[in-house]
Amino acid sequence: MRLTLLIPELIWPEPGDAETFAGLACPALATLLARGRRADAARSPNTAATFDAAIARAFGLDRAVPYAALRLLGEGLDPGEQLWACADPVHLRFHQERLILADGTRIEISAAEAEALTGELNRFFGDVGEFRAAAPERWYLRLSAAADFETPPLSAMAGRRVDRQLPEEGRTAWLRKLLNEAQMLLHGHAVNEARADAGRMTVNSLWLWGPGALPRGLQSDWSAVCSDHPLARGMARCAGVPAHAAPAGFAALEKQVSGDGKVLVTLESLLRAVQYEDAEAWRDGLAALERDWFAPLVAAIRRGRVSLDLRASTIYGELGWEVGRGELWRFWQRPQPLQAVAQALAEGGSA
Structure with a gap:
């Protein structure tokens, strides 16, 4: 071997x-x-x-690895020929004047919470794409338009300082707008209000990375x-x-x-x-x-x-x-x- x-x-x-x-x-x-x-x-x-x-x-x-489409395929789902991005749920908090990221496994999101949150995102952003929770800690966004951007994989950011979530480029303006609106939507959701009342970390942002379509050949x-x-x-x-x-x-x-x-x-x-x-x-x-x-x-x-x-x-x-x-x-x-x-x-x- x-x-x-x-x-x-x-x-x-x-x-x-x-x-x-x-x-x-x-x-x-x-x-x-x-x-x-x-x-x-x-x-x-x-x-x-x-x-x-x-x-x-x-x-x-x-x-330019299309991580999202490949990871979605590994979840047992069919990405087809569509464009996907990883839109993983995260918690951002300030610690000693630094913004620190906790990923979905650290937040311990339930399947019901993930479905409720992605369902609300889909109701609000239906014209932009489709959010899908293949697992409670791994979410995806089917993109309605091409989005060529580079951000580190979530594994490189978990537990670490975040300087920015998306590149400051004109071509990603619509995604930055989506992310800002998604953060506001998540902040006021009943799931997060219940988590906050219980002293648990909330899902207050998304980590967008790995866009692209499934490679051929x-x-x-x-x-x-x-x-x-x-x-x-x-x-x-x-x-x-x-x-x-x-x-x-x-x-x-x-x-x-x-x-x-x-x-x-x-x-x-x-x-x-x-x-x-x-x-x-x-x-x-x-x-x-x-x-x-x-x-x-x-x-x-x-x-x-x-x-x-x-x-x-x-x-x-x-x-x-x-x-x-x-x-x-x-x-x-x-x-x-x-x-x-x-x-x-x-x-x-x-x-």
Whole structure:
């Protein structure tokens, strides 16, 4: 098996945070990072090292990716040939004179709340497009007119400061107007009034990103994609690649996918922990990955059963390590503590 493992936020983003790195026992991961051959992804100058962008690059897409249409396809819905944008529900709040964004998973929106809010948006904006809640935390806007704009994926903004929600360009004036009116509509909705009365975060804005139509002729050499992320599943479906749920560990993957094919697996357990600066959750997630993935992978690589391309979208860039049986024999490459790896990456060196 030729396995590509895509894990966002594999390295904690604060290299000087000794408390978070203290006592981490990840010998298998340390071995993979020390002896693997570095193969960082080359990116276009304005393309961020986000999880969504890493998934897109795994399918050969780099610029102007129609994330919304592809993600909608991964939800099991048909985007057709229409234009779509992600219109994800968010909560914006001021904290120390900065505007901070919380995404839908943090807000914990119910399906009934999502239906009520998108229904109200559709009643008000019926002539502009159609809002659709494929999941409580993932909404879409079918566009009645072309909207060519670039904003970061929501995964790059969750838990972080927001400077602006849409580019200040003439061609996006109608979308900025829509967004402003949507914010006013959401503010006065009964769902948000009830949430505010209960001391819960409200849905007070939308994050618009990833516009476009479903691409034609998307091709891929993956033999299988295993992911719980609708974007990865949508890209697999668009390219005609079998898609499966993300397995619980490497042992489960071997039962799920057999043969010598090229397999893509995405694992998201560390992403939210980094987005919302939850060091304890990140440590727990890394320990689980060490137990369920890295340790059995090192054993399988030594036996020649698998070759690994480990990829991680992080604040340090989209990092990559290629590890086969031969790489594990590079005993002169001694494993380093994960904090030393992070510090080397922050300084622009090799990990």
